Amino acid sequence: MRAIGGVLCLLLAGCGPAGDPGPVPTLIAPTVPFRMPAPSRVVPAPATPAGPSGLPAPSGAVTTSTGWEITVYYTAVEDLHGGDPTTVRGCLRLDCAHGHDDLGSYPSDFVAAVEAEGTGRTGSGRYLNWSYDVGFWLDSAPRDTAGRALRPFVSAAADPGVLxxxxxxxxxxxxxxxxGSLPDATVCAALRTAKWQVTDEFTPGLGGRRHIDAYLGEETGGDFTESAWYVTLRDATLRVDQEA
Incomplete structure (x- = not known):
C-alpha cells in the first residue's frame, strides 16, 4: 500500500517526500446489520445543502475551495493501550442515551482515546462508542453521530453550517x-484518492469554519498518534460536489 501511494503521488501535486508513515489504517469497516438509531442521536440534515462558505449552494454545484483545515480521527484498539483498569458506564443498546449500565472495565488510556476519537474496538470485538449527546455505549460497529457505521476513507465530519x-x-x-512542510507523500496520496462524504459532525466547539475531520479506520500501532497518518493539514483544497 505504501508503494502504491508513492506512485500515486507522482501523478498528484501537493505531496511531500515519500517516507515511511507506518502501517496503513484498517480500510475495511465491519459489516453489520443496520439498525435505526435512537431519535436522540439523529441529527437532521438541513433542508437546503450548504456550500463550503456556509451559504446555500445550488443542487449539483461543484466548488473548488481553498484554505481548509483537515484533521483525522480513528478507531482506538484496546489491545494497543495501557493504564489502570477503568469501569465504564453507559448504554448496552443503541436506542439509549446517558445510561448507567456497567459496560466493563478497560485500560484508562483506551477510555481516554475513545472519548477523544469517538470509537474503540474492545478486546472482545465489540465497540465502545462515545458521543457528547449520548455518552458511552456498546455496539457491533463504530458509529457516527447519526448511528450509522463509520466507513474508513469515506466518512468525514463537519459542522452542519459548513458542509x-x-x-x-x-x-x-x-x-x-x-x-510549514509538505505532508508525507503516501498519506497525502491516500487522502486525495479517497472519495469522502460528510456523514458525521463535530462535538460542538471542536469544528469551525473550513474544518473537516476525515475518518481513517482502526489505529495500527501503539504509537499511531505519533505516525504520519495522524496529521493536521493546513490550507488544503477541497473539491465539493453535492451530487458526486
Missing part, C-alpha cells in the same frame, strides 16, 4: 502541515 450531511467531496490539495 451539510451527505455532501461529497475530494481532497484536491493537501496543503502543508503545522511546521
Amino acid at each position: 451539510a450531511r451527505g455532501t461529497r467531496f475530494r481532497i484536491a490539495g493537501c496543503g502543508r502541515v503545522d511546521d
Whole structure:
C-alpha cells in the first residue's frame, strides 16, 4: 500500500517526500446489520445543502475551495493501550442515551482515546462508542453521530453550517502541515484518492469554519498518534460536489 501511494503521488501535486508513515489504517469497516438509531442521536440534515462558505449552494454545484483545515480521527484498539483498569458506564443498546449500565472495565488510556476519537474496538470485538449527546455505549460497529457505521476513507465530519450531511467531496490539495512542510507523500496520496462524504459532525466547539475531520479506520500501532497518518493539514483544497 505504501508503494502504491508513492506512485500515486507522482501523478498528484501537493505531496511531500515519500517516507515511511507506518502501517496503513484498517480500510475495511465491519459489516453489520443496520439498525435505526435512537431519535436522540439523529441529527437532521438541513433542508437546503450548504456550500463550503456556509451559504446555500445550488443542487449539483461543484466548488473548488481553498484554505481548509483537515484533521483525522480513528478507531482506538484496546489491545494497543495501557493504564489502570477503568469501569465504564453507559448504554448496552443503541436506542439509549446517558445510561448507567456497567459496560466493563478497560485500560484508562483506551477510555481516554475513545472519548477523544469517538470509537474503540474492545478486546472482545465489540465497540465502545462515545458521543457528547449520548455518552458511552456498546455496539457491533463504530458509529457516527447519526448511528450509522463509520466507513474508513469515506466518512468525514463537519459542522452542519459548513458542509451539510451527505455532501461529497475530494481532497484536491493537501496543503502543508503545522511546521510549514509538505505532508508525507503516501498519506497525502491516500487522502486525495479517497472519495469522502460528510456523514458525521463535530462535538460542538471542536469544528469551525473550513474544518473537516476525515475518518481513517482502526489505529495500527501503539504509537499511531505519533505516525504520519495522524496529521493536521493546513490550507488544503477541497473539491465539493453535492451530487458526486
